Amino acid sequence: MEDKRYRSILKGITWRFFATVDTFLIAWLITGKVKYAISISSIEVITKLLLYYLHERIWNRVKLGKKTKEIEYYI
Numbered sequence: 001m002e003d004k005r006y007r008s009i010l011k012g013i014t015w016r017f018f019a020t021v022d023t024f025l026i027a028w029l030i031t032g033k034v035k036y037a038i039s040i041s042s043i044e045v046i047t048k049l050l051l052y053y054l055h056e057r058i059w060n061r062v063k064l065g066k067k068t069k070e071i072e073y074y075i
Contacts, residue, residue, distance in 0.1 A: 020045055 003011075023044045028037035 016045070016048075019048070 020041050024037045024041040027040040028034060031037060031040075
């Protein structure tokens, strides 16, 4: 069974939501201030998106575990 694209998108969105809630809770526990926790978790959303993008672009260049496609026909 294969996941449809919209399922992967929804999983990504829900994971990002829970990860940000986690960051908010940790920041709130450490600082004791909701205002700081909101600031930290807001910044975290942006930085994690940028870091994930860079991570993906770097891994696109890594050949480890990639298969080369064989040409099935010639013109």
